[in-house]
Amino acid sequence: xxxxxxxxLLALGVLLxxxxxxxxxxxxxxxxxxxxxxxxxxxxxxxxGVLQVVADxxxxxxxxxxxxxxxxxxxxxxxxxxxxxxxxxxxxxxxFAPGIAVADLNIGLLFFLGMSSLAVYGxxxxxxxxxxxxxxxxxxxAVGQMISYEVFMGLALMGVVILTxxxxxxxxxxxxxxxxxxxxxxxxxxxxxxxxxxxxxRIPFDMSEADSELVAGYHTEYSGIKFALYYFNEYIGxxxxxxxxxxxxxxxxxGPWLPPLLWFFLKTLVLIGFFILVRATLPRLRYDQLMxxxxxxxxxxxxxxxxxxxxxxxxxxx
Amino acid sequence: MFSILRSIWxxxxxxxxxxxTVQYPDRLRRLPPRWRGRIILARDPDxxxxxxxxxxxxxxxxxxxxxxxxxxxxxxxxxxxxxRINFSRCIFCGFCEEACPTRAIQLTPDYEMAEYERPNLVxxxxxxxxxxxxxxxxxxxxxxxxxxxxxxxxxQAEGEQPPEDVKTLLP
Numbered sequence: 001x002x003x004x005x006x007x008x009l010l011a012l013g014v015l016l017x018x019x020x021x022x023x024x025x026x027x028x029x030x031x032x033x034x035x036x037x038x039x040x041x042x043x044x045x046x047x048x049g050v051l052q053v054v055a056d057x058x059x060x061x062x063x064x065x066x067x068x069x070x071x072x073x074x075x076x077x078x079x080x081x082x083x084x085x086x087x088x089x090x091x092x093x094x095x096f097a098p099g100i101a102v103a104d105l106n107i108g109l110l111f112f113l114g115m116s117s118l119a120v121y122g123x124x125x126x127x128x129x130x131x132x133x134x135x136x137x138x139x140x141x142a143v144g145q146m147i148s149y150e151v152f153m154g155l156a157l158m159g160v161v162i163l164t165x166x167x168x169x170x171x172x173x174x175x176x177x178x179x180x181x182x183x184x185x186x187x188x189x190x191x192x193x194x195x196x197x198x199x200x201x202r203i204p205f206d207m208s209e210a211d212s213e214l215v216a217g218y219h220t221e222y223s224g225i226k227f228a229l230y231y232f233n234e235y236i237g238x239x240x241x242x243x244x245x246x247x248x249x250x251x252x253x254x255g256p257w258l259p260p261l262l263w264f265f266l267k268t269l270v271l272i273g274f275f276i277l278v279r280a281t282l283p284r285l286r287y288d289q290l291m292x293x294x295x296x297x298x299x300x301x302x303x304x305x306x307x308x309x310x311x312x313x314x315x316x317x318x
Numbered sequence: 319m320f321s322i323l324r325s326i327w328x329x330x331x332x333x334x335x336x337x338x339t340v341q342y343p344d345r346l347r348r349l350p351p352r353w354r355g356r357i358i359l360a361r362d363p364d365x366x367x368x369x370x371x372x373x374x375x376x377x378x379x380x381x382x383x384x385x386x387x388x389x390x391x392x393x394x395x396x397x398x399x400x401x402r403i404n405f406s407r408c409i410f411c412g413f414c415e416e417a418c419p420t421r422a423i424q425l426t427p428d429y430e431m432a433e434y435e436r437p438n439l440v441x442x443x444x445x446x447x448x449x450x451x452x453x454x455x456x457x458x459x460x461x462x463x464x465x466x467x468x469x470x471x472x473x474q475a476e477g478e479q480p481p482e483d484v485k486t487l488l489p
Binding site: 034035036037038039040277278280281282 | 322325326329330332333335336337338339341
């Protein structure tokens with residue numbers, strides 16, 4: 001009985017932590033963007049502007065929650081929820097510390113890849129159900145981008161799996177006790193980072209939103225809490241990719257004298273900061289540049305990485 | 319690829335530079351003295367109004383935001399009976415300041431004039447008149463002009479010679 005209770009509490013704890021992290025990201029992104037753009041972020045509401053999240057939340061809940069009369073109502077309401085499920089579920093397989101994982105599945109990594117494929121539905125159905133040209137264009141771009149970049153995301157991860165011999169995230173972290181995988185798998189890390197940026201539709205791959213070009217892409221018709229869900233999903237996606245990169249390439253919870261959970265958290269935060277730094281730096285890729293980059297450059301590189309890793313492992317017999 | 323990484327590094331270094339935001343309203347930006355802000359009506363060094371109600375500023379104004387009416391006091395000195403500037407129309411171009419012959423109307427570096435109701439943006443002479451000479455301290459129009467007012471007859475201005483009695487010019 002207490003084992004079940006502990007499992008439920010762990011699941012709720014992880015859920016709460018992720019949601020608080022995503023909410024904190026709303027504030028952190030604006031402050032960090034300001035830091036790197038020689039300006040202040042929000043600093044009026046509360047100490048250092050931390051209550052900005054509360055202010056944003058109140059604002060967005062007060063907005064009119066309107067479903068367009070020309071839209072497909074049930075799908076319109078379901079799409080953000082589907083996407084949220086698809087980005088929240090992979091947190092269950094991540095091992096935050098030895099013993100702290102909601103479900104350290106032996107196919108954990110494969111589960112994450114499957115869930116990221118389901119996240120495409122959230123974007124696709126949003127644009128389709130909106131019954132609006134710009135939304136449809138945005139969702140077409142989002143779907144094309146996400147599907148193309150998923151192909152070599154899986155291949156880049158295979159390098160890690162070859163070095164470890166298992167899909168279980170706990171095993172992958174333990175296999176990095178000697179040397180973190182960012183060193184032998186540096187091309188794989190870069191590829192997974194780029195793929196992660198494209199999966200969560202962050203800059204420089206946010207052509208599907210394209211704030212100044214495509215109105216708001218596939219979430220043009222959304223307002224109020226449904227839009228807030230999409231906004232949150234982006235931040236939860238960023239947290240997910242950062243947590244995964246930490247677990248897969250940067251040693252997860254491994255580290256000298258701090259508690260393991262704290263190490264995991266700190267590394268994830270540094271990576272989230274890196275995501276925000278990339279947003280502050282890079283211009284947006286044009287859609288055809290994005291697609292040709294994915295298929296013509298990154299997919300062959302992922303295959304080469306896999307080939308090289310496999311050859312070395314086979315030759316040296318690790 | 320290298321240029322991308324280098325850009326990311328350079329933007330990261332911006333975290334250690336000074337931020338350029340001026341935190342209004344705790345700190346205010348320093349404005350130059352000729353900054354065209356709120357309009358005022360100045361006075362002479364002797365305390366009288368400088369404005370002679372010549373209508374030049376109203377004619378120069380490109381959006382017709384100045385309204386005034388001239389009148390004379392008992393000693394022949396012209397002054398405006400009312401002087402009204404509609405700040406919801408004013409574009410702060412400074413043409414009125416350039417047109418004024420007596421340096422009466424001036425633009426000051428003040429911009430905090432926000433109101434909740436539009437009629438409150440129409441400033442009357444009492445709102446515009448200030449106690450001092452504004453940006454041009456020593457100038458007194460009536461001391462250099464030839465008009466006669468209380469305390470100064472014709473011929474008593476600076477650099478002016480007394481009027482000739484033409485009867486003495488007869489051969």
